[in-house]
Amino acid sequence: MKHREPTRQERTLINRALDRWGVFEFFHDKRILLEKESTKVCLLPANLEPVLAKLEPYFAGLEIGELKKQFTPAMPGADLFARVTNNGRFYITVSENAEKLVLYGRDIMGDSIISASDDLDENELVIVLNGKRDAIGVGRTRFAGKSLFQKERITVTTLLDAGLYLREEGD
Amino acid sequence: MKTALFPESAESESLAAEYGYDSWLVSRFMRYVPDINDFLAAMERQPARYLRVNEIKISSGELKTRLESKGFELESTILPEVFSVKKSPMSIGATTEYMLGQYYVQDLSSCLAVDALDAKQDQTILDIAAAPGGKTTFIAQRMKNTGSVIALEPNEKRARSMTFNLARCGVSNTAVFRLDGKDAEKLGTKFDRVLLDAPCSCEGVIARDVTRKTSHSPGDVEYCSDRQEKLVESAARLVKPGGVLVYSTCSFAPEENEMVVDSLLHSGHISVEPITYGSEGLTRFDDHEFSGQLKNARRLYPHLHNTTGFFIAKLRIN
Numbered sequence: 001m002k003h004r005e006p007t008r009q010e011r012t013l014i015n016r017a018l019d020r021w022g023v024f025e026f027f028h029d030k031r032i033l034l035e036k037e038s039t040k041v042c043l044l045p046a047n048l049e050p051v052l053a054k055l056e057p058y059f060a061g062l063e064i065g066e067l068k069k070q071f072t073p074a075m076p077g078a079d080l081f082a083r084v085t086n087n088g089r090f091y092i093t094v095s096e097n098a099e100k101l102v103l104y105g106r107d108i109m110g111d112s113i114i115s116a117s118d119d120l121d122e123n124e125l126v127i128v129l130n131g132k133r134d135a136i137g138v139g140r141t142r143f144a145g146k147s148l149f150q151k152e153r154i155t156v157t158t159l160l161d162a163g164l165y166l167r168e169e170g171d
Numbered sequence: 172m173k174t175a176l177f178p179e180s181a182e183s184e185s186l187a188a189e190y191g192y193d194s195w196l197v198s199r200f201m202r203y204v205p206d207i208n209d210f211l212a213a214m215e216r217q218p219a220r221y222l223r224v225n226e227i228k229i230s231s232g233e234l235k236t237r238l239e240s241k242g243f244e245l246e247s248t249i250l251p252e253v254f255s256v257k258k259s260p261m262s263i264g265a266t267t268e269y270m271l272g273q274y275y276v277q278d279l280s281s282c283l284a285v286d287a288l289d290a291k292q293d294q295t296i297l298d299i300a301a302a303p304g305g306k307t308t309f310i311a312q313r314m315k316n317t318g319s320v321i322a323l324e325p326n327e328k329r330a331r332s333m334t335f336n337l338a339r340c341g342v343s344n345t346a347v348f349r350l351d352g353k354d355a356e357k358l359g360t361k362f363d364r365v366l367l368d369a370p371c372s373c374e375g376v377i378a379r380d381v382t383r384k385t386s387h388s389p390g391d392v393e394y395c396s397d398r399q400e401k402l403v404e405s406a407a408r409l410v411k412p413g414g415v416l417v418y419s420t421c422s423f424a425p426e427e428n429e430m431v432v433d434s435l436l437h438s439g440h441i442s443v444e445p446i447t448y449g450s451e452g453l454t455r456f457d458d459h460e461f462s463g464q465l466k467n468a469r470r471l472y473p474h475l476h477n478t479t480g481f482f483i484a485k486l487r488i489n
Contacts, residue, residue: 045344048319054359059334062343076338103270134271162271165339
């Protein structure tokens, strides 16, 4: 696994995303690189670089997201963002019952959402939190604003969930 | 190193028959394990269960409150991040908190090896034979995710499994290399701290895998001991002057523990520093006499310390 510096355009996209998730300040002195042969965005400690320059690691740092047309948080990134964010707009909170379902990769019903910003649009990426504000998933809204709370309808599609560590490890 | 074997006695044969061990092994245990009857009885019980709070993600107090509200009973241990699990209403690997990486299921003995390493923020640390990553993630936690940890694991399946644990625990300061410990010099750098939890004959975890009572052979001890000697020599060369090498195994066998460390001490400029918890290391075994410094190493026994069997030596490289 080799890493490279993001291009100027990629850096701009990443910075915009970090700002959107309310973590720009947290990352301003951190080293963010891209994996050379994938779209993964990684947080890496600067003092690992001399070793990484000599030998190619199997794995390094923390994968915070994926950069295609836009930046999508990976689960470790979502978890970190939720712990350090100063802006809750793109974070939604779900009930305890929904938490269990999300951790199995299930989509989210409107009745299960405890809080979500009225400013959310349709088709927005959101980080899904449980009642204790732990990141349990990453989702995409199917509706905007108050329509997210409509009963008996799936209103957020779950894209990633924290249960995947254990499911993938078992594969 | 040749595995020492001892004549079987009526007592060793009777204990071996009672507990289902090969008698050569019981004859050996009688030479290096205190209170053999209590020990063999303790090895019949399921080992105590511990969890280590991942303070990268949550404080010990907060996790304790959360788990207790779910019906867990937790008891403090000698390490502030580690709790003994006295009661759990579900498997300790089946909670949301576990899934979210807020704790790691890890024996106290293994945490004590990391504690002996005395990892500090911004240091560079090497963890040899690191998978599945319990000690690596604890090192990263003690460093508050600063500095850097280089973790070595030659086996691809184990290295892959380790990456899931690193991600689950939110570790950002670690790189995993598929390298054998004896090839670690390829990294071309020296480290403030090196942890070598050496592959061993696993005598200390017989309570978890009872097949080892009879599948274990004197040849295993000899094979492991030879390999450990090479690994510890290589590990010592990677420590910066003044740095620390922690050598540990989950075996009771002196050939894998004190003898390995003693042979390293002969190279000079290395001292064994004290560790507080556990029984003193041996200074003699069979017809071997070891450096008196080996008293500073520690042996952990299930019947005395309520952990799996373990050996830890903290070596200062001058």
